[in-house]
Amino acid sequence: MKGRDILKNMVSSSGGESTKAPIQAQSPHKPAGAVRAMNLSLGRLSDEAAAAKELRSALAAGDKVVELSPAQIEASFIRDRIPTEHDPALQELISSMRESGQQVPILVRPHxxxxxHYQAAYGHRRLRAAVILDRPIKAIVRQLSDDELIVAQGQENGPRVDLSFIERALFAKHLELHGFDRDRISQVLSVDKPEISRLLQVADAIPEQIILAIGPAAKVGRPRWLAFADLLKDKAAFGRITKAIGEAEFTSIDSNERFRRLWLSGQAPKASKENSRGQIRTRKGLVLAAVERTSKGSKITITSRAFAEFLDAKMSDLVEQFDRENSSQTAN
Structure with a gap:
């Protein structure tokens, strides 16, 4: 029996007799292709096993599964996921719920x-899917403190569908801003304190509006986010990046592609190869010096000893002439 069928039977029987059906262990001889088909892209088998364990615990504790209108439910007071229009997991969930119904209830507390009204501890994707499908949502209602809610929220995301690096970084920052200490944040995200420091380092270095504009960027890890933070320190780069965010097609591209585009936009324009190098010649074509222009300045390399002596003798006159002409242009 598939994991989702077990869950369906458990939910449907929660209002009456208790559920005793165990999750059958995966046979070690089962073909790898069948395992992949069950797991799909998000490891559905392990997801359902974790969800079934949570549901059994809830039912054993006397919690009841009820149906609520999605309009009655608000998101957690601290969001862990960055909203995005391009969420393959959400689209897959919508298809699954449309065909088979909601297999696992969400957890909410009274608002x-x-x-x-209620606040969701976890199951935000299922809540969004129910809104899109315009149908009630199954939920377990439990009295939870703020502390208990965010612990449940973090633990549900930890062993199941991982948040991206930047989502975890932003979640850690919001938890800290709400007054949670490092010990509690470590428990919520299931990581040690040094990792919390690394997450906060990135979240503090990059403006939140830029993070939200990029989205979860699941393929981008800490090193590239740190490099991006360094790039933003340059005012010119920051201007180019904010300009790129405002472009019409920016919101229509994938989150990972948004990061790549902003990274490229922030780079300094490459100097044109044309006229980047040149030579100073006499009328007869004799080379006196080479000129190299870069983004940092210009360099003249004199190759003629006679021309070097000439410049040395004329330098003070040339400087005075430059001052006169430059002052005249400034006055105009």
């Missing part, structure tokens, strides 16, 4: 300030 602390709105009567007959």
């Amino acid at each position: 602390p300030s709105k009567e007959n």
